[in-house]
Amino acid sequence: MITHNISDITATALEFAKYIGSFAIGGIVFLIKEKYQNRKAIFTKRVWGQQLAFSVQSQDWGDIQILYNGVQSNNLHIISAEITNTSSKDFSDLVFEFSVPTSSVIYRHQGQLIYDDLTKDLSLQKDFNDQFERIRTSHLLQLENEQIIDNNLQKEISFVTRHRRFDIPLIQSKTNATFHFLVEDYQNKPHLNISILKQGLRLVPYQNDTERKDLKKKWTEHGGLVIFLIVAYPIYKYSNTVSLAIFLMVINLFLASTISLGLYYAFFWIKKIL
Template sequence: MNSQETDIISQFIPTIISLIFTGLISVVIGIYLEKFKNRLSTIKFSIFNQPIATSSQDNYWGDIKVSHNGRDIKHISVLTFKIENTSNKDLENLKVDLSVDTNSQILGQSGFYNETNTAILLENDHFNYYKNVLERNVQNNQEANLNPNHIIPVQLKSEVDWVMKNKKFHLPVFNRRSEATFNLLVENFNGQVPIGYINIVHKSLRLELKEDSDTELGKTIIYMLIFGLIIYIISYVLLFKEYNDATIPLILTLILGLMYSILGLGVHRFIQFIRKQLK
């Protein structure tokens, strides 16, 4: 191989390497773009229970009776479910399934979008099925009143039990960063606090429990301190290598840096103490 051929090859080698490198980068970017496009959407939820009243018999307070539409019950609560679309996608035709434990039943329900206060209705098929079951149950009760030997069908019992423990809401659209709230009026047969469940079955969707603000703030502070400490130590080592003749000032700076949170807490507590004494 002569020198001219060698020069030609040496001229093409950087171009070939550049093309190969560019191709690999394009493949990697394409893979990540595809993953970004098909990534899961996330909905965060939280459940709150607000007891309204509980029937009881007490020698001190006396007898307390709770009734709903003229029917005596042992305990009634409002279960509140809140969901938030934390993803960057607008979701369509979302079906939210809410249910309660086996010792409870749902007496009423409501749903709305938090931003507009627009009502969210029950899913159409679920609503029609609910009406059909209740109508058949009314007819069955009328037959039982006329005929003492009438036996309630097992299938109907099962259907009534299911529709009284489950509600399906339909959201035509659930925009990104928006929130929705659902309230269930729940009776518990044992006089205890009812348990609520939520489920959303939707393509490329993940349902996560939302942490309360205090827990989330605590984690943020912990991570902030850890990463800040790592950056501080690395900076200290680099400064120590560059200015090794300033050992004592750097060591004092390191000690003050490690104790800054303790000193800040002490000053904060001292200010609180002074303000309390001056009140």
């Protein structure tokens, strides 16, 4: 009788395994198809920052004022970004665009390409730089003539003081570019948006070792739970004794974790080679 029950459980488990296997293979084929149809090179981005100084009015500490080039400032931050070409290809003639929220202003900027131990300073995109200089000249001229700044000019000033566009002549495979911005933020909530102005490139957040371990843990825990529950049903249904059910559940627990971990590595291996 026990042998018969084990055979039934094995047959049912195999049916579930076929179903899961077909689903997994179909998903992998779909992923490969989509990747080749919409093939994109992946760049990673990493952003960090620190507050340089802030002004405050306090009864305990008094009034603290911050000046930048003789003009009063509220909150000065240094925001840095690193963009890495993780693909196996070199890319030329790219444009990296950076922007901050409407509550912020970019005072200074710096960009560098890093090749091994060598660095190359990056320049602003020519069209953007020409636009920046034209708007700056118009603004200074109106201030000198004590004229009221019209809405169109104000919108242009807001755009060029919150955006920067860099020309990237060449970024080789597995190399990166770093950028630093001196930002005035009036709400003390600095944020940097980044985009690459070229079709076929995808910019994703950088993951450090801790983040990758957390993702692996969540994947194996959730995936293992799903596999465990699927296999647990035929064990519960066909086991005629409690001891047999417990024994098979223990095996199921270890197999579910192993299969989930294997699927994790298989998924990211396929994603990496594509």
